Amino acid sequence: METEKSKDVSIDVKGNDSTNFKNHFRDPPCKVEKARPIQQDCKSITYRSSSQPKELHIALVREKIDTMAKMLDYVSKKYPNKRCLGTREILAEEDEVQPNGRVFKKYDMGDYRWKTFSEVNILATNFGKGLRELGNPPGQNIVIFAETRAEWMIAAHGIFKQNIPLVTIYATLGDEAIAHGINETEVTTVITSFDLLPKFKKILALTPMVKTLIYMEDQLKKLENTDGYKEGIEILKFGDVLKKGAESKIVALPPKGDDVAIIMYTSGSTGVPKGVILLQKNLIATLKGFCDSTSIYANDVMIGFLPLAHVFELLVESVCLLAGVPIGYSGALTMIDSSSKIKKGSKGDATVLRPTVLTAVPLILDRISKTIQEKVSKSSDIKKILFKFAYDYKTSWTKRGYSTPIIDRIIFAPVAKIMGGNMRLMISGGAPLSPETHEQISTCLCVTIIQGYGLTESTSSACVQDEYDMDYGRVGAPCTICDIKVVSWEEGNYRVTDKPYPRGECILGGDNISAGYYKLPDKTNEDFYNEEGKRWFKTGDIIEVHHDGVIKIIDRKKDLVKLQAGEYVSLGKVEAQLKTCPLVDNICVYGESSKDFCVALVVPNQHQLKELAERRGIVNKEFEELCQDPQLEKAVMQEIAEHGKKGKLEKFEIPAAVKLVSEVWSPDMGLVTAAFKLKRKDIQERYKHEIKRMYAS
Known part of the structure; x- marks a missing residue:
């Protein structure tokens, strides 16, 4: 099948043809330096963007x-x-x-x-x-x-x-x-x-x-x-x-x-x-x-x-x-043709609007990814083989900097029509996006996904991924208005002298940094400081800086648990990996320093759990009953363990026991934030008896 090399990096969204959701021509990922060190000592390195201001900034x-x-x-x-x-x-x-x-x-x-x-x-x-x-x-x-x-x-x-x-x-x-x-x-x-x-x-x-x-x-x-x-x-x-x-x-x-x-x-x-x-x-x-x-x-x-x-x-x-x-x-009840408030035969907001740009959080993209997996798994063997060939073919050429217009039009265009058929750019933020979800959504929806990194305290900006960067899992280089300082964290064994990449806590500095917390002077002084005429914020996130100046988030101070044998487990990292398992809709991993293993509370995907139950001979049970079934709990544990091994998790990082939770965690329950980040203390308090039983078992 023919592929075409880019000569023009501009993206055309003028034509409203349903197949014109993305320019057929792409440049290969840029290899140029995105950020450079401007200050360095044995405990810290400060990086600054190598990019120049663009037209709107000017x-x-x-x-x-x-x-x-x-x-x-x-x-x-x-x-x-x-x-x-x-x-x-x-x-x-x-x-x-x-x-x-x-x-x-x-x-x-x-x-x-x-x-x-x-x-x-x-x-x-x-x-x-x-x-x-x-x-x-x-x-x-x-x-x-x-x-x-x-x-x-x-x-x-x-x-x-x-x-x-x-x-x-x-x-x-x-x-x-x-x-x-x-x-x-x-x-x-x-x-x-x-x-x-x-x-x-x-x-x-x-x-x-x-x-x-x-x-x-x-x-x-x-x-x-x-x-x-x-x-x-x-x-x-x-x-x-x-x-x-x-x-x-x-x-x-x-x-x-x-x-x-x-x-x-x-x-x-x-x-x-x-x-x-x-x-x-x-x-x-x-x-x-x-x-x-x-x-x-x-x-x-x-x-x-x-x-x-x-x-x-x-x-x-x-x-x-x-x-x-x-x-x-738009809203969740009216966005697509199958949304719950759209009457049969009517069009959802995306079909009518035909947008080209969308913001999303990883949880939503994970759900879209699992929906795609579910539809593929239900198709015939021939369709599965055809889809796998098309998927592998496209990802292979995309990584080399080429596009696949014919494959896109024949195989992936129907999927892209879910969002109106004109979507070209999705911007993901709020939490790290898993490389697997990033690749699948980008491939199947024929869109460019870029993820950014920032916090409310940095007015949401710090890094934005280059749209031609095919190295999934990175969050981009520092923005033009923000310096990033990586500082050694000795307790976690992350140092700027680490090889091949400097590692440590991420500290942000620039005009985007907040004045502080409202009526909380002690907390403000703890997390913010001024130095050399610049405002800085300690994020608590652990990063590594690659040779091209691009950042990868690898850990978080507050999510780090030291087990009895001395191993450190990054709960967020384990959760991000296990969340890509089709069986898992949401997961909270818990570890106690007095124990030598972790446990997990799992909100299972209803459809996947019922299929697993049928394969194990468990039928005629409601979802809530399935979540209480000890046999099925063990089966889910096995599936998660296999998925964790494939994702290269260490043995001590994989939960040794799970509890299936039938209620979906939502912001109004107080168990996740509005950006769907886990509220660990609230989850642990709500399920403290279940956690105790898992450790006792």
């Missing part, structure tokens, strides 16, 4: 844009009549009778309705002035507690324009964590959505300072009454605030670069959420870094669905706005 500097308010004004003048933010129209909600007689509520949906850049800027201006009319002055914190949607972005920019610090809280957090963020920041006004109003009814009892609720309206339903809300609370529609602002004579008080833009509450994996203080200049620094590291063009279309309360999604969407890219909003 434009931000040239136009003296140092705040988000200036950024929106700039793009609204540059692209006044271009599509900016889009919302899918919901025409009606209908009852749909299923073959088993059950009735589900489904949406009859229309097209996307768009607001131009100019309209978004006017709406943001009016919303900010409306808040001022309601008595919220510059400098007084205000909360957005809502799902990702166009109104979220409009409200945020309205708040930025008036130099009001925006407090962001995940909509999936528990009531006490939400109340903690609201009370700690002493807000009196909360912006939420119609769907979340019932949840907020209960939270109001825990937040005595809140006097005003502003809700983003629903397309079909109206707020009939306000019974059950605490006395004295004022409830306003989003549109009411826009109207007040449009009639207002208030003069805007725009922020400066050193003013607080966001207090972002991270759903931390330990303890109560911490508020991370992000300045306007932090956001602009990350914008510059992302513009230099990602290939986003004015003719792209982004589908937005990750939480905007997560700094990663907010900044990627902001890069899209800066590049003049329209953003169409």
Whole structure:
């Protein structure tokens, strides 16, 4: 089969042919140095990007844009009549009778309705002035507690324009964590959505300072009454605030670069959420870094669905706005044709929008990967052989820097149509993406996946992978706005003198580094410091730096457990490997220093578990019963052990006992964060008896 070598590295997304989801021509992975040491001693090495600023970064500097308010004004003048933010129209909600007689509520949906850049800027201006009319002055914190949607972005920019610090809280957090963020920041006004109003009814009892609720309206339903809300609370529609602002004579008080833009509450994996203080200049620094590291063009279309309360999604969407890219909003219930709210015969958001750019977290990509594996496993033997040949053929040529347009069109195009058939770029963040998932999604969906590394404390930026880097498992070189210092960690036996690569704790420095934690001076002083005019943050992540200056995350200080025999086990590393096992939907590995082995709590994949049970002669049992079956538990243990060996885990790293858990871990249970990172202490507390039994066995 013919392959073609690239002569042009640009990616064409103009043609809307369903097979034109990716340019047929690719360059081989760059071998050039991505970062170089700028300072070095026996205990640390500091690396800086070798890349040069690109066009959008230069434009931000040239136009003296140092705040988000200036950024929106700039793009609204540059692209006044271009599509900016889009919302899918919901025409009606209908009852749909299923073959088993059950009735589900489904949406009859229309097209996307768009607001131009100019309209978004006017709406943001009016919303900010409306808040001022309601008595919220510059400098007084205000909360957005809502799902990702166009109104979220409009409200945020309205708040930025008036130099009001925006407090962001995940909509999936528990009531006490939400109340903690609201009370700690002493807000009196909360912006939420119609769907979340019932949840907020209960939270109001825990937040005595809140006097005003502003809700983003629903397309079909109206707020009939306000019974059950605490006395004295004022409830306003989003549109009411826009109207007040449009009639207002208030003069805007725009922020400066050193003013607080966001207090972002991270759903931390330990303890109560911490508020991370992000300045306007932090956001602009990350914008510059992302513009230099990602290939986003004015003719792209982004589908937005990750939480905007997560700094990663907010900044990627902001890069899209800066590049003049329209953003169409979606959600898990309506994204694809088979989503639970899409009525039979109707199209999901991705099919209608036909996006080219998407952000994702590894958990979502892992699920897509397992869905692909499941479909292949159910196909005929001939189809399996054909698929394996096509997969091996494509990965072989891709690693050499070639594309496979014919194989893509014949074998992989139907899979790519799930996301509209035009997808070319997926940006993964929030946690490490396994090399296996990275390769499979990239191959089968015919997309480029780049993963980045960053934290809320670094305004989500630190490293971004080069899109032509075929060495999966690396997170890229330092961004142009951020230096990376690797410091020896003697306790973990990671040193900058290690061969072949320097290893140690990752410390980040630059204009993207947060001012610290809100009302937590001791914790701020512990994790942050200033040196030689630069702000630095200790990440706790252990990295190795390859010859080309690209970073690989290999461990985490807090995830390291020392077993009885003296071996160190990186729980996160083991979990990342075992999560690629088809049987595993989620896993939490636990180790005690008084024992010589680890154990694991496993949330199994329902379909895979039932198939395994049938192969073992266990039939006519519900999923919950299967999870309690000791025979099946042993079978899962064997499968996981084999998978671990194939993944080159050491014997002591592979759990010696497992407990199957039938409940899916979700943020509202408090067992994972909104970015789906494990909350180890909460999981261990919930399953302490099961852990005790595993060790006793």
